[in-house]
Amino acid sequence: MTILTNKADKIDRLAELTQSSETVAGSSLWREAFRRMRSSKMAIIGAAIIAAFVLVAIVGPMLAPHGPTAQNWRSEVFPNQGKFVGMRGENWFGLDHLGRDMFSRWLVGARQTLLVGVVSMLIGLIVGALVGVLSGAAATLGGKVGRRVDTVIMRFTDIMLSLPSLLLAVSIAAVLGQSLTTVMIAVGVVQIPIFARLLRGSMLVQGGADYVLAAKAVGIRRKRIVLTQILPNSLSPVIVQATLSLATAIIEAAALSYLGLGNPDPAVPEWGVMLSQAQRFFDNEPMMAAYPAIGIIITALGFTLLGESMREALDPKLRG
Amino acid sequence: MSLLELDDVKVHFPVKKGLFFDRTVGHVYAVDGVSLSIEAGQTYGLVGESGCGKTTLGRAVLRLNDITDGGVVFDGTDLAKLPGEEMRAFRRRLQMVFQDPLGSLNPRQNIESILSEGMAAHGIGKDQTERREKIKAILAKVGLPSNALSRYPHEFSGGQRQRIGIARALVLEPDVIICDEPVSALDVSVQAQVINLLEELQESLGLTYLVIAHDLAVVRHISDVIGVMYLGGLVEEAPSDALYAGPRHPYTKALMSAVPVPDPEVEDRRERILLHGDLPSPANPPTGCRFHTRCPWVQETKCATERPPLLDTGDGHKVACHFTAEIEAGTVKQTLATGIEAVTGTETVAAEAVETAEGETPAGKPAAAGAPAEEPATVPAQADADATEQTEGSPKA
Numbered sequence: 014m015t016i017l018t019n020k021a022d023k024i025d026r027l028a029e030l031t032q033s034s035e036t037v038a039g040s041s042l043w044r045e046a047f048r049r050m051r052s053s054k055m056a057i058i059g060a061a062i063i064a065a066f067v068l069v070a071i072v073g074p075m076l077a078p079h080g081p082t083a084q085n086w087r088s089e090v091f092p093n094q095g096k097f098v099g100m101r102g103e104n105w106f107g108l109d110h111l112g113r114d115m116f117s118r119w120l121v122g123a124r125q126t127l128l129v130g131v132v133s134m135l136i137g138l139i140v141g142a143l144v145g146v147l148s149g150a151a152a153t154l155g156g157k158v159g160r161r162v163d164t165v166i167m168r169f170t171d172i173m174l175s176l177p178s179l180l181l182a183v184s185i186a187a188v189l190g191q192s193l194t195t196v197m198i199a200v201g202v203v204q205i206p207i208f209a210r211l212l213r214g215s216m217l218v219q220g221g222a223d224y225v226l227a228a229k230a231v232g233i234r235r236k237r238i239v240l241t242q243i244l245p246n247s248l249s250p251v252i253v254q255a256t257l258s259l260a261t262a263i264i265e266a267a268a269l270s271y272l273g274l275g276n277p278d279p280a281v282p283e284w285g286v287m288l289s290q291a292q293r294f295f296d297n298e299p300m301m302a303a304y305p306a307i308g309i310i311i312t313a314l315g316f317t318l319l320g321e322s323m324r325e326a327l328d329p330k331l332r333g
Numbered sequence: 334m335s336l337l338e339l340d341d342v343k344v345h346f347p348v349k350k351g352l353f354f355d356r357t358v359g360h361v362y363a364v365d366g367v368s369l370s371i372e373a374g375q376t377y378g379l380v381g382e383s384g385c386g387k388t389t390l391g392r393a394v395l396r397l398n399d400i401t402d403g404g405v406v407f408d409g410t411d412l413a414k415l416p417g418e419e420m421r422a423f424r425r426r427l428q429m430v431f432q433d434p435l436g437s438l439n440p441r442q443n444i445e446s447i448l449s450e451g452m453a454a455h456g457i458g459k460d461q462t463e464r465r466e467k468i469k470a471i472l473a474k475v476g477l478p479s480n481a482l483s484r485y486p487h488e489f490s491g492g493q494r495q496r497i498g499i500a501r502a503l504v505l506e507p508d509v510i511i512c513d514e515p516v517s518a519l520d521v522s523v524q525a526q527v528i529n530l531l532e533e534l535q536e537s538l539g540l541t542y543l544v545i546a547h548d549l550a551v552v553r554h555i556s557d558v559i560g561v562m563y564l565g566g567l568v569e570e571a572p573s574d575a576l577y578a579g580p581r582h583p584y585t586k587a588l589m590s591a592v593p594v595p596d597p598e599v600e601d602r603r604e605r606i607l608l609h610g611d612l613p614s615p616a617n618p619p620t621g622c623r624f625h626t627r628c629p630w631v632q633e634t635k636c637a638t639e640r641p642p643l644l645d646t647g648d649g650h651k652v653a654c655h656f657t658a659e660i661e662a663g664t665v666k667q668t669l670a671t672g673i674e675a676v677t678g679t680e681t682v683a684a685e686a687v688e689t690a691e692g693e694t695p696a697g698k699p700a701a702a703g704a705p706a707e708e709p710a711t712v713p714a715q716a717d718a719d720a721t722e723q724t725e726g727s728p729k730a
Contacts, residue, residue, distance in 0.1 A: 040485065040488070041441065041443070041485055042440055042441055042485065042487070043441075222436060223431055223432075223433050223436035223437040224436065224437050224438055224439040224440075226392075226397055226431070226437070227429070227431055227437040227438070227498075227501070228439070228450070229397060230395050230397060230424060230428065230429045231424065231428070231450070231451035231454065231501065231505065232421045232422070232424035232425055232451060232454050232455055232505075233450055233451060233454045234421070234454060237450075237454070241439075241442070241446075241450065242439050242442075245439075245441045246439070246440065246441055
């Protein structure tokens with residue numbers, strides 16, 4: 014008995030000792046991931062590219078020296094004869110086939126491209142995440158009925174996944190008609206099954222973890238287990254995928270525009286549309302295609318770099 | 334009336350196959366008919382090798398696994414048949430400490446959130462401030478600083494994490510705590526701390542424990558009553574001291590003989606029972622006595638055909654063996670004679686070691702003799718096992 018009390022005393026004293034270093038703020042995993050990202054070159058380059066892109070998208074149209082649709086130099090360009098105007102002091106990126114200022118069009122187009130990328134990614138992320146949570150929660154905690162619900166949902170997403178993404182997008186665009194909204198919806202819908210499957214798979218892994226069992230043993234309600242235990246731990250692959258899919262969305266939107274299913278309104282230039290217009294004159298004036306193409310490539314690279322470094326930062330195995 | 338009573342509990346996991354529709358092709362008999370009772374304030378130790386179903390049994394008590402059949406009567410209520418919401422309410426009184434201290438704590442919640450969530454779920458404490466005060470008191474009790482509240486599981490050491498796991502159980506003021514391998518993932522130096530903490534808490538809070546472990550020393554230290562599990566069933570149950578002093582079931586004898594004695598002289602000469610073969614698959618358990626395929630005393634009658642019940646042989650010492658008394662009295666022969674001939678194995682090696690070590694200090698002997706001792710023992714055991722299987726088989730054929 015005295016031994017026990019001695020031990021208790023020792024523990025108390027130890028507790029007091031450690032208590033002296035009061036106000037030790039714990040660092041959550043999110044905070045640690047952020048700290049790791051700050052020290053990663055890849056993340057910084059990616060973030061810098063994205064920041065530059067967003068800046069261009071926001072202030073670009075205001076800085077544009079000329080109207081993006083004004084055919085001010087129509088008389089100087091003769092596409093039929095292969096006569097184009099390249100870079101010059103007045104028009105930094107030269108003129109397009111209708112005599113419009115390419116630089117102004119490029120700046121204004123950045124905003125459209127960002128809009129298409131973000132909105133379609135959000136459509137895919139939100140709808141996909143909802144489907145994924147439903148399916149994942151049903152599979153992990155729903156018992157027999159839940160597993161059946163999960164199977165039905167997953168077979169449905171499998172069907173969506175098995176269709177080639179561009180074909181799916183083209184069909185949606187064909188049904189809804191030509192507009193910018195159509196492009197966003199079409200590109201977004203293609204992303205839905207990817208997000209749904211990813212989140213569901215991640216939740217399934219976490220659902221089998223000991224801490225979920227512990228939460229069940231403590232008596233926490235199932236809805237709360239999903240929301241506070243399983244979901245926060247399943248999100249990191251989805252966040253990474255969201256970043257990466259911004260790049261894909263921009264490229265897919267460009268592809269749709271290139272195929273002529275994009276925004277038909279000539280008043281709003283978009284990099285994909287510009288690329289598709291430049292195609293006809295590629296032999297005579299390749300630079301006309303190069304500007305929007307370089308814009309798309311660099312932006313996609315920025316998002317990919319950030320996404321990849323986020324994947325590394327959020328990987329719990331690299332914690333430390 | 335005991336606080337927790339298990340009555341013929343069975344947990345069978347269906348084995349499913351099928352391309353489109355799941356078809357049950359068999360069952361894994363993880364727990365197959367276990368009855369035991371735990372008195373209030375007592376510590377019941379459950380031992381057995383990996384895969385014998387002790388963890389499954391522990392989880393079945395809390396209904397973390399579905400119970401196929403049988404009853405879990407806690408304080409007069411049969412938990413096995415309770416509907417979900419009522420069971421959830423009962424979980425406040427039955428708590429669990431897990432084996433993997435890090436894996437059982439949500440990595441994205443800080444300690445305060447981990448500990449208060451269960452309290453909130455059961456409506457303990459009016460608001461977060463009240464809960465925080467209670468959590469601070471419990472943290473002090475398990476020897477953690479109160480500044481731990483805002484920190485996250487990965488910022489603690491293994492022993493501290495297990496203390497958090499214990500604190501999580503304690504904040505709900507449970508009656509029974511099921512400790513599933515509470516110290517096996519910890520350093521040996523920390524194991525003692527956690528075990529002692531558990532004992533202190535039992536004393537001050539009047540807790541009842543069901544301790545599941547494979548470490549015989551740990552179980553002996555902490556338990557009042559010990560149950561030995563083999564392949565989904567209890568083979569022996571006795572008060573701690575009685576079990577260690579005189580194991581009666583052949584499996585328990587083999588298990589106990591694996592505990593090293595901290596005396597080189599005794600350690601060299603003592604009887605070491607080595608079993609041949611591996612634990613049979615719980616998906617296809619042997620008929621009759623589950624242990625008959627490996628038992629050194631297996632008899633031609635009964636063993637392979639009749640499952641022995643767990644019977645009291647006096648002083649609360651319960652054994653599930655048809656031939657307990659005969660083995661004690663020495664009236665039945667050991668059929669797998671060399672299976673137990675680890676004795677000869679040990680002794681010959683020990684004798685050789687004595688010969689070679691003559692003139693040297695005997696201190697280096699146990700280490701030298703200990704390792705090769707197991708090698709020669711298993712070989713004749715295997716050979717003889719084949720021989721007995723043939724002789725066993727002949728009367729049937």
